[in-house]
Each structure stands twice: as structure tokens, then as C-alpha cells.
Amino acid sequence: MKKTALITGITGQDGSYLAEFLLEKDYDVFGLERRVSIKNRANILHIEDRIKILSADLLDQGSLTQVIQKVNPDEVYNLASQSFVYESWEQPVYTGDVTGLGVTRMLEAIRAVDKKIKFYQASSSEMFGKVKKSPQNEETEFYPRSPYGAAKLYGHWITVNYRESYGMFAVSGILFNHESPRRGLEFVTRKITDAAVKIKLGIKKDKLCLGNSYAKRDWGFAGDYVKAMWLMLQKDKPSDYVIATNETHSVEEFVNESFNLLGLNPKEWVEYSDSRFLRPAEVDLLMGDYSKAKKDLGWEPKIRFKELVKMMIENDLVLNSKSI
Numbered sequence: 424m425k426k427t428a429l430i431t432g433i434t435g436q437d438g439s440y441l442a443e444f445l446l447e448k449d450y451d452v453f454g455l456e457r458r459v460s461i462k463n464r465a466n467i468l469h470i471e472d473r474i475k476i477l478s479a480d481l482l483d484q485g486s487l488t489q490v491i492q493k494v495n496p497d498e499v500y501n502l503a504s505q506s507f508v509y510e511s512w513e514q515p516v517y518t519g520d521v522t523g524l525g526v527t528r529m530l531e532a533i534r535a536v537d538k539k540i541k542f543y544q545a546s547s548s549e550m551f552g553k554v555k556k557s558p559q560n561e562e563t564e565f566y567p568r569s570p571y572g573a574a575k576l577y578g579h580w581i582t583v584n585y586r587e588s589y590g591m592f593a594v595s596g597i598l599f600n601h602e603s604p605r606r607g608l609e610f611v612t613r614k615i616t617d618a619a620v621k622i623k624l625g626i627k628k629d630k631l632c633l634g635n636s637y638a639k640r641d642w643g644f645a646g647d648y649v650k651a652m653w654l655m656l657q658k659d660k661p662s663d664y665v666i667a668t669n670e671t672h673s674v675e676e677f678v679n680e681s682f683n684l685l686g687l688n689p690k691e692w693v694e695y696s697d698s699r700f701l702r703p704a705e706v707d708l709l710m711g712d713y714s715k716a717k718k719d720l721g722w723e724p725k726i727r728f729k730e731l732v733k734m735m736i737e738n739d740l741v742l743n744s745k746s747i
Contacts, residue, residue: 427451429496432503436605439466441500441649446473453494455479466605481525487532498656500543501529507609508549511571512703519574526578530585538591541656544582546595547575548709558712560665568704592661599641599667599711601648602731604738615681620739622692623685624747631693634700636675639708643668644726654720667711668724680732
């Protein structure tokens with residue numbers, strides 16, 4: 424029997440890759456979209472005729488309940504949030520409301536309509552923050568260092584709470600940083616590849632300014648990670664999983680790899696420690712241990728660091744060449 428999935432944040436990086444993946448699995452795919460005056464559907468234009476978009480908002484309990492009643496999905500993937508870490512200091516209350524309480528609203532909607540619906544929550548490695556040990560796994564203590572990380576931690580624990588309190592199939596994927604050509608330009612990885620390409624093509628004449636060059640992250644490919652989300656909901660019993668690559672690379676390494684691919688000297692074009700891009704509280708090191716996911720789900724990352732950077736550079740070359 425054909426399954427139905429509902430994805431919040433379907434127009435984002437993860438949502439678009441997940442929608443593609445589920446369509447390949449012959450799902451009926453529904454997506455949630457907030458009512459905005461200008462819609463941004465660039466990531467799903469190629470599949471827009473194969474999915475159904477509905478209007479709802481994580482700030483509005485009634486709208487979520489109505490959508491769950493209308494769609495009656497087998498699976499719900501909650502990928503929507505205020506997802507830009509830096510912006511969470513500028514909008515801490517809004518971040519908490521959407522990224523934290525929004526999870527509760529969706530869980531309440533599912534509980535009210537049909538507790539048999541399976542639920543996936545997009546948790547984040549930012550919950551580890553000031554890490555207590557490396558690499559981080561499912562048992563590592565949390566210590567968030569941003570309003571975003573704190574909001575994600577609330578969403579994570581409320582998911583555990585509903586699972587244990589109401590017997591719901593509700594799981595969290597603790598995803599470490601995952602990138603792709605569809606990553607927004609406000610994120611540092613895409614900011615780097617886009618700037619490097621613009622410099623190479625002569626579009627950008629000034630230097631690229633960045634914040635902390637020493638921050639280290641575990642970077643994987645979003646297209647790989649959405650498969651892990653799906654696998655979690657196919658298990659007989661719900662459980663939470665770290666999804667990562669078990670490698671860590673600094674921002675400076677990401678810069679060097681990007682610029683070297685284009686034959687550019689990063690020392691000539693990049694400046695660090697720009698106060699505009701420094702966080703009030705930094706997360707210095709993140710590296711995930713995905714051994715539980717490998718053992719239980721049979722999941723492993725396919726795309727590694729260098730291939731990921733190359734993929735993003737090549738895509739930005741295509742995009743920026745069109746503007747010349």
C-alpha cells in the first residue's frame with residue numbers, strides 16, 4: 424500500500440532532498456509552507472508537479488492539526504525551524520517559539536489526530552555545543568551554546584517525552600553539519616564556495632571576510648543524511664541516532680579546499696576574525712560517532728569532505744557563469 428509523508432520545511436535544503444528520496448520510494452509527498460508574500464521554491468521546482476503543498480505554520484497549533492487531519496500521513500518529518508545559528512542571537516524568542524515549541528505543537532497535532540503516525544524530529548549537533556568528549560554519540564552530555572542549540576535541545580527532549588509518555592513512534596536524528604549545493608548563501612560553507620567562484624570569475628573584487636577560522640565541524644552531504652531520516656522511521660522500535668561522518672575539518676580547511684580547487688591563493692583573498700561574524704559563544708569542535716546508525720540502520724555517509732566541497736564549487740560555477 425502506498426505510503427504518505429508530510430514534510431515541514433520542504434522548500435529547504437533537507438526538505439527538498441527528502442522529498443526527492445521519498446518520491447523515488449513511491450510515497451505521496453505533502454509539504455508544509457508558511458504563508459509569505461514571496462515564495463521561495465527554487466529547491467523543489469523540478470518536483471513541484473509531483474508534490475502537494477499545503478499552508479500551515481509551526482506557530483499556529485490549529486493549522487497543524489487541520490493539516491494532519493486532512494493528509495492523515497503515515498510519516499511526518501519536522502525539518503522546519505529558524506535554522507541559522509547566528510540569527511538566533513538576534514531573534515532568540517522567535518527561534519525558541521519556532522524551533523522549540525513548534526515541535527510540541529506538531530506532536531500535539533499528531534497525538535490529537537492519530538498517535539500511530541510516525542514522527543521524525545530534526546535535532547542538531549549544536550545541542551552538544553561546548554562538547555564534553557569527542558567524538559560525540561547518543562550518550563554524550565548536551566551543552567548548547569546558542570539560542571538555536573537550546574531550542575533544538577527542547578525539541579529533542581520533548582520528542583523523547585512524547586515517545587515515553589504516550590507510546591508514540593517519535594524519534595530524533597541528531598544530525599551534524601550537512602551541506603549541499605542547495606545550502607543557503609547565509610551559511611558559511613555556501614558563503615565560502617560562492618565567494619571563491621565569484622572571485623575566480625572576476626565578479627567579486629574585494630576580500631571574503633569570515634569570523635572564526637579555527638571552528639571545526641563534521642561536514643557531510645545532505646542527500647546522504649535524508650536517507651538516514653527515512654531509515655529511522657522504518658524500524659520496529661523508535662530510537663534516536665547521531666548522523667555524521669566521524670571526521671572534523673576547520674573553517675579554514677574548507678576555505679583552502681575551495682580556493683585551491685579554483686587555483687586561487689586563499690591568503691590573498693580571505694580575512695578572518697571579522698567581529699561581524701563572531702558568535703557571542705563559540706562552538707569550537709564537533710565530530711559525530713555514527714556507529715549506532717551503522718549497526719542498527721546499515722547507514723554510512725557516501726560523500727566525504729573533499730567531494731562535498733568540489734560538488735558545491737562546481738554548482739556555484741554553473742550558477743555564477745550564467746550572470747556573466
